[in-house]
Amino acid sequence: MKKIFFAAMLSVSIVSACSKRGVTTDPTYVPPFIQPLAAGVTLQGSLPFPFGAAVNVNLLKNNTAYRALVIKEYNSLTPENAMKPATLHPQENTYNWDDADYLVDFARQNNKRVHGHTLVWYKSLPSWIKNYQGNTAAWENLLKTHIQTIVTHFKGKVASWDVVNEAFEDDGTLRNSIWVQKLGPDYIARCFQYAHEADPDAQLFYNDFGHEYGATKRTVILNLINNMKSRGIPINGIGMQMHTRYNMTESNWTAAITTAAQTGLKVHISELDVALNPDNNQNLTLTTALAETQAQKYLFIVKAYNAIPKAQQFGITTWNVSDADTWITGNYNRPDWPLPFDSNYNRKPAYQGILDGVK
Ligand code: XIL
Numbered sequence: 001m002k003k004i005f006f007a008a009m010l011s012v013s014i015v016s017a018c019s020k021r022g023v024t025t026d027p028t029y030v031p032p033f034i035q036p037l038a039a040g041v042t043l044q045g046s047l048p049f050p051f052g053a054a055v056n057v058n059l060l061k062n063n064t065a066y067r068a069l070v071i072k073e074y075n076s077l078t079p080e081n082a083m084k085p086a087t088l089h090p091q092e093n094t095y096n097w098d099d100a101d102y103l104v105d106f107a108r109q110n111n112k113r114v115h116g117h118t119l120v121w122y123k124s125l126p127s128w129i130k131n132y133q134g135n136t137a138a139w140e141n142l143l144k145t146h147i148q149t150i151v152t153h154f155k156g157k158v159a160s161w162d163v164v165n166e167a168f169e170d171d172g173t174l175r176n177s178i179w180v181q182k183l184g185p186d187y188i189a190r191c192f193q194y195a196h197e198a199d200p201d202a203q204l205f206y207n208d209f210g211h212e213y214g215a216t217k218r219t220v221i222l223n224l225i226n227n228m229k230s231r232g233i234p235i236n237g238i239g240m241q242m243h244t245r246y247n248m249t250e251s252n253w254t255a256a257i258t259t260a261a262q263t264g265l266k267v268h269i270s271e272l273d274v275a276l277n278p279d280n281n282q283n284l285t286l287t288t289a290l291a292e293t294q295a296q297k298y299l300f301i302v303k304a305y306n307a308i309p310k311a312q313q314f315g316i317t318t319w320n321v322s323d324a325d326t327w328i329t330g331n332y333n334r335p336d337w338p339l340p341f342d343s344n345y346n347r348k349p350a351y352q353g354i355l356d357g358v359k
Contacts, residue, residue: 037347043340044075046355048306050113050315052076054271056325057099060106069321069345076113076315078270079103080327083116083158084124089146092128097153104157115268115317116158118165118207119147120191122177130178139182144194151198160203160314162239162270163191170210172220188224189233196234203314207239207270211256212248218259225263237266237314243328245278246290246297254304261308269305271319273328273338274298274350280334291337295353298340302357321345 043051055077059066070077081087082099090096107114118124120143132142151161167188169175179187192204206225211218221238228235238260244253260267274297277284305316320326322341329336340350 041355043073043351043354047302047316047358048310049313050076051354052078052113052115052315052317053321054078054080054117054317054319055103055321056080057082057103059321059325061102065345066321066325069341071110074112076115076317077103077107078115078117078317080320081124083150084118085121085129085146086124086126088150090126090128092132092142095149095153100154104154108157113160114154114158115270116150116154116161117270118162119150119195120163120179120187121165122175122179123166125178136183140190143179143183143187143191147191147194148198151195151202155199155202158202160205160237161195162207163195163204163235164188165207166209167206167224168208168217168220170213170217172216189228189231192228192233192235200234203236203266204234205237205239205266205268205270205314206235207241207268209241209243209271211240211260212242212244212252214252215255218256222259222263225265229263229265235265237268238263239268239270241271241319242269242301243271243273243275243319244297244301245275246294247278248297250297250300253301257301257304257308261312265312266314267305267308267312268314269301269316272301272316273319273326274301275328275336275338277334277336280332282334284335286335286337291349294337295349295351295356298350298353299357302354306358323348 051074053070053074055070057079060070079100082103088095088097088100104114129142132139134142167175174180174185195202195204206221208221211221225235225238240256240260257267274294276286276290276294302316305313318339320339322343322345323337323339324343326336326338328338340348340354342348
């Protein structure tokens with residue numbers, strides 16, 4: 001009886017919290033997370049590899065519930081935006097370290113690993129880079145200085161980096177980014193060399209999405225990595241974003257994870273979320289059935305990841321913490337609930353799914 005009452009109260013508070021944000025939640029939705037976990041159960045304490053989240057520094061500073069949840073559940077943090085080029089390097093000779101330093105200090109005080117994201121990307125370009133005029137040597141110097149200033153600043157504090165993010169198109173061609181245009185396709189390898197020169201102890205990752213879409217994309221990524229390895233370019237890991245959806249064919253996830261592990265490098269599921277509204281239905285509501293399906297999908301992914309060799313398990317990071325702060329709703333302009341915590345920071349069935357994935 002008590003349990004039902006508790007669950008009903010929870011569901012009322014979720015509905016009101018969600019409607020504040022304009023997101024409809026099925027009023028009959030009751031978070032089925034009603035079997036209390038043993039006291040002290042957390043993600044970081046229950047999983048045999050690091051478990052992290054992409055963290056929003058504003059929320060960390062200003063939202064005490066969010067901050068407490070981050071402290072409690074995770075042992076690895078990726079800055080959602082605070083270490084991107086447009087944030088960190090707004091002018092040629094100006095670096096804006098404030099938020100990134102805040103995150104690094106927070107992580108140190110609370111014993112958490114920081115994974116840096118991202119040194120070089122085709123997005124998050126500050127306008128001074130977009131408008132930069134210079135010959136090839138000047139562009140090369142820009143790239144090298146950008147990477148080395150940032151990696152040096154965080155040396156000994158940020159143990160790993162997404163060095164290059166999203167260099168390929170979904171059809172397997174190299175993205176025609178400003179970096180390819182100015183410096184040619186081998187800029188990627190040089191980014192890794194520059195980062196390694198600045199901090200030889202940092203673990204360096206190539207990060208991308210769509211390994212689970214099909215063989216085309218993951219093959220070009222693996223070719224790039226194997227090519228760099230064979231040339232002695234310092235690369236330590238492969239980051240698979242895994243912004244995925246509940247109705248993805250499960251064998252695609254297995255294929256993505258096992259192929260990545262074939263590189264022999266560390267494998268990071270670096271930006272996991274499991275969308276429940278991939279068709280952008282503006283009227284969709286979160287039902288118990290959907291939440292439970294999502295739990296099975298989280299379980300499947302965690303289980304597949306847990307099956308790769310221990311030494312290659314860099315960890316799993318979800319992109320954001322809760323359904324209240326997911327980037328999906330803003331980026332795709334739709335209601336969605338892709339994370340293991342709901343908008344009130346309560347554990348969803350997906351949380352249990354993650355725990356069950358390593359049983
Ligand atoms: C997203 C952030 O979550 C948003 O806040 C921002 O507006 C755009 O970038 N792949 C990545 C991440 O590598 O950096 C992106 O993060 C999500 C997709």
